[in-house]
Amino acid sequence: MANWRLLARRITSSFIIGLCLVNLSDSSLSKSIKHPVILIPGDGGSQLEAKLNKTKSVHIFCSQKTSDYFALWLNLELMEPYVLDCFVDNMRLVYDNVTRTTKNSPGVDIRIPGFGGTKTVEWLDSSEISPTSYFSVMVQDLLSMGYVRNQSVRGAPYDFRKAPNEQADFFLKFKQLIEETFTMNNNSRVVLVGHSMGNMYTLYFLNHQPQQWKDKYIRSFVSLAGPWGGAAKTLRLMSSGDSLGFYSIILNPLEIRPQQRSMPSTAWLLPTDSVWSPDDVLVSRPGYNYTLKDYKKFFQDLNFMDGWYMRQDTEGLTRKLSPPGVEVHCVHGLGVKTPAAFSFTEKQWPDSQPTVTYSNGDGTVNSRSLEGCLLWQERQPQSVYHYVIPNAEHMQLLYNADAIKIIKKVAGSDTP
Ligand SMILES: *[C@@H]1O[C@H](CO)[C@@H](O)[C@H](O)[C@H]1NC(C)=O
Numbered sequence: 001m002a003n004w005r006l007l008a009r010r011i012t013s014s015f016i017i018g019l020c021l022v023n024l025s026d027s028s029l030s031k032s033i034k035h036p037v038i039l040i041p042g043d044g045g046s047q048l049e050a051k052l053n054k055t056k057s058v059h060i061f062c063s064q065k066t067s068d069y070f071a072l073w074l075n076l077e078l079m080e081p082y083v084l085d086c087f088v089d090n091m092r093l094v095y096d097n098v099t100r101t102t103k104n105s106p107g108v109d110i111r112i113p114g115f116g117g118t119k120t121v122e123w124l125d126s127s128e129i130s131p132t133s134y135f136s137v138m139v140q141d142l143l144s145m146g147y148v149r150n151q152s153v154r155g156a157p158y159d160f161r162k163a164p165n166e167q168a169d170f171f172l173k174f175k176q177l178i179e180e181t182f183t184m185n186n187n188s189r190v191v192l193v194g195h196s197m198g199n200m201y202t203l204y205f206l207n208h209q210p211q212q213w214k215d216k217y218i219r220s221f222v223s224l225a226g227p228w229g230g231a232a233k234t235l236r237l238m239s240s241g242d243s244l245g246f247y248s249i250i251l252n253p254l255e256i257r258p259q260q261r262s263m264p265s266t267a268w269l270l271p272t273d274s275v276w277s278p279d280d281v282l283v284s285r286p287g288y289n290y291t292l293k294d295y296k297k298f299f300q301d302l303n304f305m306d307g308w309y310m311r312q313d314t315e316g317l318t319r320k321l322s323p324p325g326v327e328v329h330c331v332h333g334l335g336v337k338t339p340a341a342f343s344f345t346e347k348q349w350p351d352s353q354p355t356v357t358y359s360n361g362d363g364t365v366n367s368r369s370l371e372g373c374l375l376w377q378e379r380q381p382q383s384v385y386h387y388v389i390p391n392a393e394h395m396q397l398l399y400n401a402d403a404i405k406i407i408k409k410v411a412g413s414d415t416p
Pocket residue numbers: 053055
């Protein structure tokens with residue numbers, strides 16, 4: 001039976017369990033550290049630093065050369081309308097349709113600071129101001145339990161523009177980080193905590209490790225807001241750009257579209273047939289209704305064939321949703337209006353913002369995708385626990401007291 005049909009059946013039978021499990025009493029939380037925690041951020045959840053040595057720039061006022069690295073993502077000053085073009089040109093990737101790989105924009109060197117530590121995933125802006133707080137609340141809570149930064153709570157930031165097919169180096173470092181953290185903490189198995197796309201990275205990683213290694217090093221995988229079958233929102237990002245409501249900065253979607261389109265990670269997270277039906281219309285315009293079988297035509301009609309190549313490069317990475325082979329605590333919000341389909345008039349296609357049809361979800365990821373983890377309940381011997389947190393929005397889940405309680409309970413549990 002197709003995954004998406006199987007999923008529809010499972011959801012009706014296992015929903016309520018999640019709601020009860022959230023009801024954990026504080027007294028059940030252990031004060032001591034039993035298991036170290038590694039945080040894996042989502043799309044946009046790592047700081048990026050750039051150093052420039054360009055021969056040309058898009059505007060006269062854009063820097064061409066810098067003597068050192070500077071914060072590229074996320075630096076709120078670079079989001080001002082006039083300098084946005086400079087930012088887009090520095091942040092975009094350039095796709096090579098022969099080698100099927102991406103590289104940085106010419107003359108731009110990019111690095112991801114703070115690997116192993118948590119500072120660069122706690123705050124996205126190095127000034128550590130609240131609008132860009134990410135894992136900070138959760139880390140503060142762990143510190144109050146006795147956790148220590150970069151020892152028992154660690155971070156695995158990465159270049160979120162790319163999909164796992166171009167991240168061999170990251171996965172090697174990630175594996176070493178897990179083994180090192182295990183050793184540093186008296187050989188206690190590690191709890192992996194992913195948010196959003198970080199869960200897809202973690203799933204891909206676990207799918208490629210031997211079972212014996214996972215049994216030795218991994219205590220549990222706590223997934224927060226995993227887009228297991230993609231998110232419909234990515235289609236609008238490809239067609240018309242997305243103004244990143246996430247940081248409530250007003251951006252012209254068309255100005256940022258070149259950068260957003262250039263990320264293979266966006267193509268990777270298009271809706272998949274693991275949770276969507278091939279009959280669901282995702283994008284419509286006069287003359288055509290696009291389903292997930294029509295991605296090639298979608299990109300042809302957008303006159304953006306690189307998008308189709310990037311889709312082909314990435315769609316097999318996690319499409320089957322193979323079980324991770326470790327204990328899973330799948331946590332997500334529901335009850336938030338979430339973009340599910342987009343409809344364009346002839347005049348709107350594709351450069352104006354379409355009319356949006358909404359579904360249930362967490363505001364970013366549609367419910368059917370968030371619930372994709374339920375498919376593992378019968379496919380792996382390790383337990384898959386499911387927790388639904390009513391009305392918890394995709395980003396807000398990171399600060400949600402119930403979500404943090406689940407992490408503390410899993411990490412503080414006595415299981416060796
Ligand atoms: C900058 O790039 C030019 C070539 O475009 C190269 O000759 C020069 O050595 C580079 N400078 C630095 C500091 O990397």
